[in-house]
Amino acid sequence: MLVTRQIAKPPLLLLALIFSLFAQANNRDIEVDHKVVTEHKTLIEGQRVSYSATTGTQPVWDDEGKAIASLFYTYYQRTDIKDQSSRPLVISFNGGPGSASVWMHIAYTGPRILKIDDEGYPVQPYGIDSNPYSILDVADIVFVNPVNTGYSRVLKDAEGKLPPKDKQQEQFFGVNADIKYLAEWVNTFVSRNNRWLSPKFLIGESYGTTRVSGLALELQNSQWMYLNGVILVSPTDIGIERNGPVKAANRLPYFAATAWHHGKLDKDLQALDLEALLPQVEEFTLNRLIPALAKGGFIDAQEKAAIISQMARYSGLSEQIIAQSNLDVSTAFFWKELLRNESKTLGRLDSRYLGIDAKDVGDKPDYWAELTSWLHSFTPAINYYLREELNYKTDIKYNMFGPVHPWDRSDNKTGENLRQAMAQNPYMKVLIQSGYYDGATNYFDAKYNMWHLDPSGRVKQRLSFKGYRSGHMMYLRREDLKASNQDLREFIRAALPAKEQSARYPR
Template identity: 75%
Template sequence: MKLVSIISLSLAALTVSVTTSSYATDNQRRIDVDSNVVTQHKARINGERFSYTATTGTQPVWDDKGDAVATLQYTYYERDKVDDRTKRPLLISFNGGPGSASVWMHLAYTGPRVLKIDDEGYPIQPYGVKDNPYSVLDVADIVYVNPVNTGYSRVIENEKGELLSKDAQKSMFFGVNADIKYLAEWLNTFVNRNERWRSPKFLIGESYGTTRVSGLAHELQNRQWMYINGVVLVSPTDIGIKRDGPVKAANRLPYFAATAWYHKALSPELQAKDLDELLPEVENFTINKLIPALAKGGFIGDEEKNAIIKQMALYAGVSEKFVQQNNLDIPNNFFWKELLRERGQTLGRLDSRYLGIDKRDAGESPDYWPELTSWLHSFTPAINHYLREELNYKTDIKYNLFGNVHPWDRSNNKTGENLRLAMAQNPYLNVLVQAGYFDGATNYFDAKYTMWQLDPSSKMRDRLSFKGYRSGHMMYLRHADLESSNNDLRDFMLKALPKEGQAAKY
């Protein structure tokens, strides 16, 4: 099936000027290896009205012999009538998982069209999309990339009709370093085809995507000789920077406090404080009191232990007995079940603003994740509708929001150290960390800690920044944070661009 199409989309209605598309006629369910559909659109973003072009397509992944072994589906947005694209940033966007498609940030954060959801991010019917007046498309072109087995991206058959073996697929695609290597090669081809070598380039990744873009910054510079201006880590993982022992246990407390505050589960004195006042207080306690206390283990003195228990209980909104029974180390799943147990409700993992109901109020962890079921409500119909109806990309291949990429090889994860090295090698390279206060999977204080540890020398401290939001893992689902997070991203990219004549040197 070869897809070639040009359509025109106004804000009010879809107008088809030329369209040709066909489904597979050989009874084979497969994606085209190399194809694209081009559509024309208009938008009003950041108060400015302009037209843009969307290209949805596939581009091959080649092996060392030059044979196509997979194809990646992408969507590429370019603002029209740009006089000098060498000065216009290219934002390269990945989600995580591993095994997650690029749908999340594409249809809810930076793209020109976003989900129809309420102001707090909950699904509403009829499902669909609407204009995103906060998208960063006004200042940067954007490409959303789906790694192998996500979205429409797939491993493909060779001339003999054979796929790579499972072992070969794993070694080439499904691991920390394999993922980075083949995606860097793919991006080289994409930049070549779209003539973007001279443009400033930014990488943005969410969740496991932060591992991916941290490694890509180094791989692109050192294997593709493609230098990056900025890396954005949204709800980051540990990127290979360890947070074990007392640090791992203690770093949960600020997230616990934020969540308890949101659900009005704190004492009247703490509840009366604004989150911006409360969290620095909890963070200070965590760094200066809780980590040292946990480091003492079973040899902590009774007086100190009791004082820590009392303060932890106050900040986390749980009983002192609950803290004591967990030896000052409260597992996340216990907290998600315990905080609102008396109300008969459980908390979401990726966004603890979301509430669930279990079969039994007793137990140690929730039956399901209410935030994920809510998101799948919204995203699944929206992305299928959007790609097919608005971008005119039609195929019988199923769009994988979550694809099979396991077992994933997590060994030799040096992505954080490689990001530090990439920054050291490249004086232009800046890093922004974005995180939601109510994210229990990749909590915001872990994100801060990772940023603090990224450059122990502190010599690049002025190129590292953090922004927090009153929402969860996908902080942009809350309308107020959709606006603020895009504004923060826009400001970051513009400030990261070197001044006229500024050389890349120390």
């Protein structure tokens, strides 16, 4: 005889709970607060270095103490040092806005870098290699991904919904909102990792320079955290006005560097070393081109002809093109024009990179050759590295560029904030690093920023500039990777005060 047994049905409440747990387990949601630690060894400058790598997330809280976002970070800490209190900490940001920290993380200062050739171009098979020039020998480093970059995300509310777009912008996506929440996050990170006694440095690249310039003052005034140094890599305008004749004229030294690289200058100029050529172009730009542009359509015809001739000589462009542009040649047009007769275009962020357009005619390239090249190599490298070497497993998509727009750029006073932070803190020094072939944030604009950061000139002894023969990410070129890290190393050491040296101005 067949015997059947009826199984009791679970209560509806239990079914709902089971379904909820199943849904949570299968949602693509970030873990709000956790970390994974791995141990490593490497050689830096011929010295064996032991270090830990902590990958994880740490919350962003609102004023009521509620977690509203979680930021993904990677923290490298040297483990063969007895006294951590005097060990510098470098807090690293990239830019965009909307860019992950991937670029400087696995190509510049970190202990592991992506596999590329000596000039920075992708090679297969993709992968990761040791960075023999990393600054980890002299400083610990944390790479921070702002909201919606890398694995960082806005958090859902109790009902499982994201805040409205306007609310997200108010909280995260603007010059000053970005600075405010990141300063709070840095405070928590420093406290959790017992780094209050450490000398502290901020480094930012591209829009990250706007970020760290503002953070320098915000950390001092709102978090009472004082810095030893700030490093601006390929800086933006940081709120310093460069409009009109200055904006147009400041492009010429970049044009000259790029034309020299591609062999488009007259023989006597090509025979010069780049760093012998650029000072004379800079002198012409400051003392003749800016005044000429300021005269507009009322410039004397003879003077205008002389200016056009010299601009053509320094830029590799024809006198006709410069005349037709009224002395104001846009960078986009330059990228299209310089190698037009060779059916090639120039990269925006690094003009050593070449592209091919559908048509030779036009006033700007079809795409940015350098960015496609970088995404080619960085994307597989960072996804592999985090999962396989640092053991950080997640189904969250790593956002090389995340959704952060529209970005509120109003009330950008970050340059003035940096000046004020330096004035308040006699310890603080600033280093600016730029690539000569960067057409997006050109090196001469970076110098101009430095000159006008403090018009009084009273802090100029604490400001320094370094240039490199590459582009926006100057560290991709092997020779510059070594040089730029050494410049960082020397800057960090020089920014550490002597024992018992007080932070005060002499009378």
